[in-house]
Every structure is written in C-alpha cells, then in structure tokens.
Amino acid sequence: xxxxxxxxxxxxxxxxxxxxxxxxxxxxxxxxxxxxxxxxxxxxxxxxxxxxxxxxxxxxxxxxxxxxxxxxxxxxxxxxxxxxxxxxxxxxxxxxxxxxxxxxxxxxxxxxxxxxxxxxxxxxxxxxxxxxxxxxxxxxxxxxxxxxxxxxxxxxxxxxxxxxxxxxxxxxxxxxxxxxxxxxxxxxxxxxxxxxxxxxxxxxxxxxxxxxxxxxxxxxxxxxxxxxxxxxxxxxxxxxxxxxxxxxxxxxxxxxxxxxxxxxxxxxxxxxxxxxxxxxxxxxxxxxxxxxxxxxxxxxxxxxxxxxx
Amino acid sequence: xxxxxxxxxxxxxxxxxxxxxxxxxxxxxxxxxxxxxxxxxxxxxxxxxxxxxxxxxxxxxxxxxxxxxxxxxxxxxxxxxxxxxxxxxxxxxxxxxxxxxxxxxxxxxxxxxxxxxxxxxxxxxxxxxxxxxxxxxxxxxxxxxxxxxxxxxxxxxxxxxxxxxxxxxxxxxxxxxxxxxxxxxxxxxxxxxxxxxxxxxxxxxxxxxxxxxxxxxxxxxxxxxxxxxxxxxxxxxxxxxxxxxxxxxxxxxxxxxxxxxxxxxxxxxxxxxxxxxxxxxxxxxxxxxxxxxxxxxxxxxxxxxxxxxxxxxxxxxxxxxxxxxxxxxxxxxxxxxxxxxxxxxxxxxxxxxxxxxxxxxxxxxxxxxxxxxxxxxxxxxxxxxxxxxxxxxxxxxxxxxxxxxxxxxxxxxxxxxxxxxxxxxxxxxxxxxxxxxxxxxxxxxxxxxxxxxxxxxxxxxxxxxxxxxxxxxxxxxxxxxxxxxxxxxxxxxxxxxxxxxxxxxxxxxxxxxxxxx
Numbered sequence: 070x071x072x073x074x075x076x077x078x079x080x081x082x083x084x085x086x087x088x089x090x091x092x093x094x095x096x097x098x099x100x101x102x103x104x105x106x107x108x109x110x111x112x113x114x115x116x117x118x119x120x121x122x123x124x125x126x127x128x129x130x131x132x133x134x135x136x137x138x139x140x141x142x143x144x145x146x147x148x149x150x151x152x153x154x155x156x157x158x159x160x161x162x163x164x165x166x167x168x169x170x171x172x173x174x175x176x177x178x179x180x181x182x183x184x185x186x187x188x189x190x191x192x193x194x195x196x197x198x199x200x201x202x203x204x205x206x207x208x209x210x211x212x213x214x215x216x217x218x219x220x221x222x223x224x225x226x227x228x229x230x231x232x233x234x235x236x237x238x239x240x241x242x243x244x245x246x247x248x249x250x251x252x253x254x255x256x257x258x259x260x261x262x263x264x265x266x267x268x269x270x271x272x273x274x275x276x277x278x279x280x281x282x283x284x285x286x287x288x289x290x291x292x293x294x295x296x297x298x299x300x301x302x303x304x305x306x307x308x309x310x311x312x313x314x315x316x317x318x319x320x321x322x323x324x325x326x327x328x329x330x331x332x333x334x335x336x337x338x339x340x341x342x343x344x345x346x347x348x349x350x351x352x353x354x355x356x357x358x359x360x361x362x363x364x365x366x367x368x369x370x371x372x373x374x375x376x377x378x
Numbered sequence: 379x380x381x382x383x384x385x386x387x388x389x390x391x392x393x394x395x396x397x398x399x400x401x402x403x404x405x406x407x408x409x410x411x412x413x414x415x416x417x418x419x420x421x422x423x424x425x426x427x428x429x430x431x432x433x434x435x436x437x438x439x440x441x442x443x444x445x446x447x448x449x450x451x452x453x454x455x456x457x458x459x460x461x462x463x464x465x466x467x468x469x470x471x472x473x474x475x476x477x478x479x480x481x482x483x484x485x486x487x488x489x490x491x492x493x494x495x496x497x498x499x500x501x502x503x504x505x506x507x508x509x510x511x512x513x514x515x516x517x518x519x520x521x522x523x524x525x526x527x528x529x530x531x532x533x534x535x536x537x538x539x540x541x542x543x544x545x546x547x548x549x550x551x552x553x554x555x556x557x558x559x560x561x562x563x564x565x566x567x568x569x570x571x572x573x574x575x576x577x578x579x580x581x582x583x584x585x586x587x588x589x590x591x592x593x594x595x596x597x598x599x600x601x602x603x604x605x606x607x608x609x610x611x612x613x614x615x616x617x618x619x620x621x622x623x624x625x626x627x628x629x630x631x632x633x634x635x636x637x638x639x640x641x642x643x644x645x646x647x648x649x650x651x652x653x654x655x656x657x658x659x660x661x662x663x664x665x666x667x668x669x670x671x672x673x674x675x676x677x678x679x680x681x682x683x684x685x686x687x688x689x690x691x692x693x694x695x696x697x698x699x700x701x702x703x704x705x706x707x708x709x710x711x712x713x714x715x716x717x718x719x720x721x722x723x724x725x726x727x728x729x730x731x732x733x734x735x736x737x738x739x740x741x742x743x744x745x746x747x748x749x750x751x752x753x754x755x756x757x758x759x760x761x762x763x764x765x766x767x768x769x770x771x772x773x774x775x776x777x778x779x780x781x782x783x784x785x786x787x788x789x790x791x792x793x794x795x796x797x798x799x800x801x802x803x804x805x806x807x808x809x810x811x812x813x814x815x816x817x818x819x820x821x822x823x824x825x826x827x828x829x830x831x832x833x834x835x836x837x838x839x840x841x842x843x844x845x846x847x848x849x850x851x852x853x854x855x856x857x858x859x860x861x862x863x864x865x866x867x868x869x870x871x872x873x874x875x876x877x878x879x880x881x882x883x884x885x886x887x888x889x890x891x892x893x894x895x
Contacts, residue, residue, distance in 0.1 A: 240491065252469070
C-alpha cells in the first residue's frame with residue numbers, strides 16, 4: 070500500500086465530490102432545524118428530487134428544467150410534512166419517516182410506470198448537469214486535478230452555503246426564524262406569525278432537498294437507482310447536528326463524511342475489508358456527536374454547580 | 379370619549395372546564411401605576427394576557443383608547459401601544475440583547491438588518507431611562523434583573539404607552555426591585571400607564587396609584603392607594619380576615635427524623651444554588667421554609683428527595699444516610715413527598731385517580747401479586763382514600779385530567795399521607811387551589827404532625843408558613859438567612875430575612891416596619 074496513492078491532490082476533489090450531495094441534504098435539514106423542526110424527511114425529499122430530475126431530463130432533454138421541477142417536487146413533498154406537522158400537529162419524526170418510506174415506494178412505482186424499468190434507469194438521453202471545464206487549468210498540475218471539471222452544482226453548493234449563512238444571521242427573516250426555533254413564545258409575543266415562519270422554512274427546505282436529489286442523480290451520477298440516496302439524507306441530518314445548524318460548520322461536518330468516504334474507497338483497493346470502510350463515516354458520526362454533546366453537557370453542569378463560582 | 383386608556387368589562391375566560399376569569403373588570407388611566415393583585419390563580423395574569431392577545435376572551439368588552447377590540451393578537455396589542463413583561467421573560471437565550479429587542483420590528487437596509495440604526499435607537503432609550511444594559515451580550519450571559527430591563531426596553535422601542543408587568547419582582551433581589559421601581563416612576567413621569575401585577579402588598583402599597591383586587595376569577599374592587607392599607611387589601615384578596623387561624627397544636631417534638639448537614643447542590647439559576655445548608659426536622663413538628671420563589675427552595679427539596687445530585691454534604695433520614703440515593707430508595711427509607719408542581723411531578727394527568735393514588739406503591743402488596751396487579755384491592759383502597767380525603771368526583775376510575783386544582787392536589791396529598799413513614803416533604807402544598815382545599819390540606823398537615831411524622835413545609839405563602847409551622851427557616855440565595863420559633867415570627871421579621879436582610883432577631887417587630895432601607 071502506497072501512502073501517496075491514497076493521500077494526493079485528487080483526494081481533495083474526491084472528498085468534495087463525495088460531500089456535495091450530503092452538504093445539500095444538510096442545508097435542507099439546517100433550515101428547518103433553525104425553526105426547531107427536525108427534518109428526518111430529508112432522505113425522502115432528496116430521493117424524490119433525484120427521481121424527478123432524471124425523469125424530466127430524460128423526457129425534455131433539459132437539465133435546467135430537470136433541476137427546477139425536482140426542486141418543486143421536493144417542495145411538494147415537504148408541504149405534506151408541513152401540513153401534517155403544523156396544521157395537524159403530527160409528531161415530526163413519525164411524519165418524516167413516513168415521507169421517507171413513501172418516497173422509496175413512489176419512486177419505485179413511477180420508475181416502473183413512467184420509465185418502464187425496475188431497479189435502475191440510465192439512458193443516453195438523460196442530460197446531466199454540465200461540468201465546468203477550465204481549459205487553462207488542464208496543464209497546471211495540482212490545481213487542474215483539484216478544480217477542473219466540477220459540475221455546476223458543485224460550485225453552486227459553495228455559494229449556497231454562503232447565501233444561507235447570510236440569510237440566517239444577517240436578514241430579518243433569519244433572525245425571526247432563529248427566534249421561532251429557540252423560543253416560540255418570544256417570537257409570538259413579538260408579533261411574528263410563528264406558523265407562517267415554519268411553513269416557509271419547511272418549503273424552502275423542500276426546495277433545497279429537491280436540489281440535493283437533482284445533483285445526486287444528474288451531477289454526481291447520471292442515472293437513477295432505487296433508494297439511490299443511500300442514507301445521505303440521514304448523514305446530512307447528522308452533519309447538521311454536528312454543525313449546530315450553522316451552514317458553515319454543517320458543511321465542514323459533511324466534508325468529514327466525504328473525506329472518510331473517499332479515503333475508504335481508496336484503501337479498499339489495498340485489501341482493507343470493505344465492511345470496515347463502509348463503517349467509517351458512521352463511526353465518525355457517532356464519535357463526533359458524542360464528543361460535542363459530552364463537552365456541552367460538562368459545561369452546563371459546571372455552570373449550574375454550587376461548588377464553582 | 380373615555381378617560382381610560384384601557385377598559386375591560388364583563389370579561390369571561392375558560393380553559394377547558396376551569397373558569398379562570400368569571401367577571402373581570404379593569405380600567406387604566408393615562409399616567410398611573412395601577413396594581414392588579416390577588417392570590418395565585420385569582421385570574422390577574424389571565425386578565426392581562428387577554429388584553430395582550432395571548433388568548434382570546436370568551437365574553438366581555440375590551441376597549442383601548444375608547445376603541446372596542448373584538449379580537450386581539452399580540453401584534454394588534456403592540457400596534458395599540460400595549461406591551462407586556464411576562465413572568466417568564468420572552469427573550470431568546472441564544473440571541474443577543476440587541477437581536478431580542480428588535481425582533482419583529484427590525485430596521486432594514488435593503489435585505490439585511492440595519493444593526494447600526496437599531497443600536498442607535500436602543501441606546502437612545504437606554505440613556506433616556508438610565509438603565510444599564512449590555513446590548514452586545516447574549517441573554518444567557520446577563521442577570522435576571524438585566525434581562526427584565528431588556529424586556530422593558532423592548533416594549534418601549536415598540537412604542538408602548540401601556541406597560542403590563544406580570545409579577546416583576548418575584549425574580550428580583552431587593553436591590554433590583556428598587557431599581558425597577560425607579561424605572562417605573564420614570565416611566566410614569568413620561569406619561570406611560572403601567573399595570574403592576576403582584577401579590578406582595580408592601581410593594582403594591584409603595585408603587586401604586588390605584589389598586590384593583592381579584593379573587594378566584596372575579597373582580598372584587600378598586601381602591602386608591604391613599605385610602606387603603608395592607609390589612610384591607612389582604613382581606614379583599616383572601617375574602618376574610620387574613621389568617622386562616624387553624625388552631626395550631628403545640629408540637630410534641632420527638633427525635634430528629636431529618637438531618638441535613640452542610641448541603642451543597644447545583645441550581646438552575648445563580649441565586650438558586652444551595653451553598654451549605656444545615657437543617658433538622660424532628661418527629662411531630664412542622665418546619666417551614668420561607669423565602670421568595672427561586673431562592674433555592676426547589677433545588678433544596680430536590681436534593682433531599684433524590685431528584686437532584688448532592689454535590690457536597692449529607693442527608694440523614696432517621697439516622698440512615700440517604701445522600702444521593704435514588705428517589706425510590708429514599709421513599710423506602712420513609713420519606714413521602716408532595717412535589718411543588720402537581721402537573722409534572724405529582725400526578726400523571728392522563729391516568730385515572732386510582733392509578734395515581736397507588737402510583738408509588740404499585741409493586742407492593744396488596745396492589746400487586748407477583749407480576750399482576752390486583753385491581754380490586756387498588757380500587758377498594760382508592761375508594762377509601764377518595765372518601766377520607768373528600769376527592770371529587772368520588773369515582774376513582776375517572777381520569778385526573780379534568781380534576782380541578784384542589785381535587786388534583788388532594789389526590790397527591792392523599793397518596794403521600796396514606797403511606798405514613800417518617801417525614802413528609804410538602805412543597806407548595808396549596809399553590810393554585812381553592813380556599814376550601816387550602817383549609818383541608820392545611821388541617822391534614824396538622825394531623826400528620828399529630829401522628830408523629832416530621833413535616834418539612836416549603837411555601838412562598840408567608841401566611842401559610844406562619845399558620846402551620848412550629849419552627850421557621852428562611853432561605854435566601856441558597857443559604858439560610860435566619861431561623862426562629864414560630865411564636866417569634868411575624869410577617870415583618872420574616873419579610874426582612876426573605877429579602878436578604880439581617881436577622882435583627884427580636885427587635886424586628888416594629889409597627890409598619892419596611893422591608894428595605
């Protein structure tokens with residue numbers, strides 16, 4: 070096993086590439102989390118987005134239209150959650166899990182009925198999200214490996230992280246959203262329509278979740294397979310917890326997963342058992358969450374103790 | 379044209395089957411401080427929450443500046459110049475002071491919040507009223523008194539002319555109370571109208587222009603401060619002479635059942651951490667812990683009953699070390715507990731009266747036979763208790779969900795008292811219950827003492843402490859600020875200790891003695 074074959078410049082892109090779908094998913098979860106709504110349905114929203122994107126791209130030949138419609142599809146699914154949770158006060162985790170199961174079933178069914186396939190669907194007529202080719206980087210050794218040929222949505226995710234950070238912390242909407250999430254009554258007494266804020270958060274979350282799926286099926290790959298999200302939605306939720314729903318820290322959490330994933334893919338080639346490799350992102354999730362929770366708890370205990378001043 | 383900025387007449391409000399306000403009446407003149415007083419559960423907070431639009435009212439007329447408002451939301455109330463400082467502050471801990479103040483009324487610059495303008499505005503108010511507030515800090519970094527000033531500034535920046543304060547001094551130290559009163563007087567001078575909700579008569583007598591009294595959801599009357607005195611107000615609040623005058627039976631104190639030795643425990647707030655408390659309770663006596671809510675009484679009781687980790691010190695029950703044992707083992711050692719909040723710790727309100735009555739003995743004979751419950755025995759026992767303690771409805775299989783405060787509390791009391799043991803810890807045993815239930819619960823506590831149990835009573839109600847206890851300790855900021863026998867105690871010397879004053883001991887019995895200097 071040669072170390073330089075595992076850790077080299079292309080690992081940086083591999084990490085980022087593996088992380089991007091998770092970052093989208095995590096942003097989807099972060100927006101509702103700021104309103105204190107745990108979006109377990111991220112996985113399902115993303116899966117519906119992925120299917121819609123492939124189908125629309127196949128039928129129309131337009132990747133732009135594919136992305137837009139998959140975002141709307143994500144929003145439609147999110148709307149089910151919003152109505153169930155806000156209007157009918159259903160427990161959000163139960164409804165989120167319901168959405169996830171529904172997504173698996175509906176995509177499987179539509180794959181069969183619209184595209185006439187089962188298991189997976191790929192076709193030359195599916196137009197993927199274009200890659201940004203920067204000609205002059207072709208001959209630049211390291212930078213060329215790292216930055217050339219990113220899908221447009223891979224560049225876009227960076228913009229999105231910045232934009233959402235800005236929205237959360239600099240805009241009126243963001244302040245109100247955070248107030249709603251942390252102390253609903255305070256927001257209500259400030260004359261804010263709490264339910265409207267929650268609806269908006271879930272709907273926007275749905276748009277981003279749909280985009281997450283579109284990127285997965287048209288940017289990250291160029292096909293649809295049943296349950297292709299493969300827990301990326303849940304990993305996004307974990308990363309969101311790690312980053313405390315702050316977009317930048319959340320994205321860093323995703324990069325840790327992406328890194329574990331791409332290193333794993335490489336060491337696997339050198340005989341490290343694949344089960345172990347597949348385990349790594351989850352072990353890291355548990356470790357990271359455990360450490361951050363334990364330190365928070367210790368600080369809280371110290372604050373309340375009578376023995377410290 | 380009306381002389382009043384606020385006029386509320388014939389107000390009715392029910393929550394489920396409980397009628398919180400039956401015939402509410404309240405008026406507010408421009409530029410006055412009007413106190414709204416009454417016991418816990420008298421409906422005074424509810425009245426003001428209706429005015430602020432926190433709930434809709436069922437019946438009645440609300441006029442603000444002469445204009446009738448048929449349905450009110452907080453947003454509309456704010457527009458009409460009404461602001462409310464809630465008992466529980468409506469501040470988001472994780473946000474900064476500035477963010478909290480501007481929330482909902484953010485100055486904008488394009489898409490973003492104009493923090494510079496916001497800061498300027500807020501500082502203007504802070505300077506005008508001479509408040510000291512650090513606007514860059516997060517709420518969880520500032521003191522309670524400062525948070526309250528943040529609430530007041532928040533309301534002022536929203537253009538409030540009518541300011542409602544719901545028991546604002548309950549969480550304050552005496553010094554902070556003084557500062558609050560100065561601020562209120564400044565506001566009055568500026569023509570603001572203020573509603574001051576309280577049940578502390580000395581404060582009410584100090585700050586008010588007019589005083590309205592409510593009792594059990596009904597309007598009793600309004601008096602001018604200059605024409606009244608605390609005794610009259612107390613009579614209006616309670617509905618009869620102040621003291622319930624249960625004949626106190628002389629204690630036949632026996633051996634020590636509870637010994638607390640230098641106890642330290644954590645607290646939810648800085649002033650509620652327990653710093654080294656010593657206490658003894660003997661068999662056959664009632665020891666009362668007096669104090670302003672939040673000075674560590676709850677934490678102290680939790681530590682004794684095994685609900686909170688003891689960080690230092692020892693607790694002995696009948697000679698047995700029960701420090702940091704599980705609540706279950708502590709109960710087995712002979713402690714029974716009427717928790718301060720019957721809805722979270724005293725009862726499971728989704729279950730029946732019977733289930734609640736046998737809850738702590740459910741795995742003991744005769745209620746369990748091996749793995750099975752003996753419902754017959756449980757039912758019989760429950761019927762007996764329902765009869766003996768006058769729990770209504772009598773049917774033990776009814777859910778506790780719809781019970782009134784008094785009957786719900788009787789279920790808790792019946793369960794704990796019927797067990798016996800060595801020590802009964804009664805925390806706020808009559809909070810929020812009707813007068814009838816207060817009387818019967820108090821006489822039950824007397825009986826328990828007669829039977830030879832030690833009773834540790836915690837109450838924010840000074841009158842309750844005075845009428846039941848044989849010995850009294852006062853808790854202030856997590857320490858015991860004074861101890862005395864009940865016959866030396868009165869509202870003056872206890873009040874002084876509750877506010878952190880020194881125990882001037884027997885000299886504290888001055889006529890009309892004020893609680894501050």
